Amino acid sequence: MLGNETTILKFILLGFGELPEFQILLFLLFLIIYIVTLTGNILILAIVVFNCHLRTPMYFFLGNLSFLEACCSSNIFPRMLLALLTGDGTLSYSHCIMQWYLFGSLEATECCLLCVMSYDRYLAICRPLHYATIMSPWICVQLAAASWINGFVGFSILLTFILQLNFCGPSEIDHYVCDNFPLLKLSCSDTSILEIMSYVVAVIFTLPPFLLTLTSYIYIIAAILKIPSTTGRQKAFSTCSSHLVVVSIFYGSLMIVYMLPKNEITYDMQKFSSLLYTVLPPLVNPFIYSLRNKEVKAALRNNIGRLMSYKANSIQLVNVVNV
Numbered sequence: 058m059l060g061n062e063t064t065i066l067k068f069i070l071l072g073f074g075e076l077p078e079f080q081i082l083l084f085l086l087f088l089i090i091y092i093v094t095l096t097g098n099i100l101i102l103a104i105v106v107f108n109c110h111l112r113t114p115m116y117f118f119l120g121n122l123s124f125l126e127a128c129c130s131s132n133i134f135p136r137m138l139l140a141l142l143t144g145d146g147t148l149s150y151s152h153c154i155m156q157w158y159l160f161g162s163l164e165a166t167e168c169c170l171l172c173v174m175s176y177d178r179y180l181a182i183c184r185p186l187h188y189a190t191i192m193s194p195w196i197c198v199q200l201a202a203a204s205w206i207n208g209f210v211g212f213s214i215l216l217t218f219i220l221q222l223n224f225c226g227p228s229e230i231d232h233y234v235c236d237n238f239p240l241l242k243l244s245c246s247d248t249s250i251l252e253i254m255s256y257v258v259a260v261i262f263t264l265p266p267f268l269l270t271l272t273s274y275i276y277i278i279a280a281i282l283k284i285p286s287t288t289g290r291q292k293a294f295s296t297c298s299s300h301l302v303v304v305s306i307f308y309g310s311l312m313i314v315y316m317l318p319k320n321e322i323t324y325d326m327q328k329f330s331s332l333l334y335t336v337l338p339p340l341v342n343p344f345i346y347s348l349r350n351k352e353v354k355a356a357l358r359n360n361i362g363r364l365m366s367y368k369a370n371s372i373q374l375v376n377v378v379n380v
Contacts, residue, residue, distance in 0.1 A: 065224040068153045068243075070146035072137060072233040084141035090340055091134040097343035098123040098130075101353070108356045114192040115181065118174045119346055121201050125170065126339035129163040132156060133335055137233050150224070153235040158216050160234055164311065164334065165262040166208030171304055172266035173200045175273035178297075183280050211258050218254065222246045232328060234335070237315070239327075259315035267308040274301050299345040303338055310334040 073083055105111050105120035136156070140146040148156070180188045215237075225245035232239045237255055241248045277297055284290040310333035313326070 065226060065228050065243075066150055067228060068148050068150065068235065068240075069229045070136075070140060070148060070233060070235070071229055071231050072140050072146050074146075080141050080144070084138060087134060087141065087336075088138055090336060091130060091138065094130045094134075094336075094339045094343075095127055098127040098339065101343045101346075102127070104353060104356050108359075111353070111356060114177050114194075114197045115174075117197050118170065118177060118201065121204070122167070122170050122174065122342060122346070125163055125167055126342055129160070129167070129335070130339045132159045132163065133234055140233075148235065153230075153240070154216075154219065157219070157235040157237065157240060158212055160335075161215070161237065162209045162212040164208075165211050165258070166205050167338070168262045168266045168308070168311070169204035169207055170201070171307070172269050173204055175270040175277075175300075175304070178300075179273040179276055182277050208262070211262060215251070215254060215258060218251045222248065222251070232331075234331070236327075236331060256316065259311070263308055263311050263316065267304075267312075270304055270308075271301075274304075303341055303345060307334045307338045 073080070076083070101123040102120050105116045105123070133156075136148065177192060180191055184191070219240075222241075222244040223246045224243055227243060230236075230239045230243065238252075241252060241255075274297060281290055281297065310330040313330040314334075
């Protein structure tokens, strides 16, 4: 491996092994969640890409978020589903490290993207006259690129340190994913510096984005309360409150797992909290951000109509050729 002292070639994810009687039920539940999550996010991404009138800053960021959620779910669910179905949670060393790196990088990127999206909504609602000037296409690309680059660079720094660790046993990770602190617990090297760096990275990627997102939504809600129409006010408040609830659950669960002292939370609480930010946001984001939107629903109906029309014309053409 990467060092002569690294003797562990494989890790074993214990997952939900403490619930053996519910393995099949959990498999079916997570399979449905994965299918819905992947379908919803890919559908939103396709709608944004193939509909010219949706190429605005808001939908550009939504497309980035949907792509990220699809990647994050695909990094976690397939291996977890296989372990639930077969009872084999074995991962190779390289597979575990790669899963850890993608898991952390994508979550950090999502923190940045959610912050950027809240800023975009703040400008659109609170500073509409300056919105088009500030959120130019080039600025949107820069903000999205910065979110992705920051997320992956931040965890690339941690990756260089974790690759230097030696794992001499045991090899069982009490989690359903190769997460940071459960993995560090298995190392026979000194992990004190890496643990401090992990806390620093967690604080940087969760606390400032959450506070900025919260501030944006406070200004947005204040602007909504000034809307004279009761119906318009209720509709706008309902949408923003849904966004804020999911964002709060996402950031809150991240803070519980990565920012609280390890002696104050159990591994069961860690696994439950990590489920909240790995399962809930990817599942509900397509619905609360996009599928409740009239423009997205209209684009979806138009695309389905064009697809049905294309299939009907293809069938007619085949029939004519056969005749």
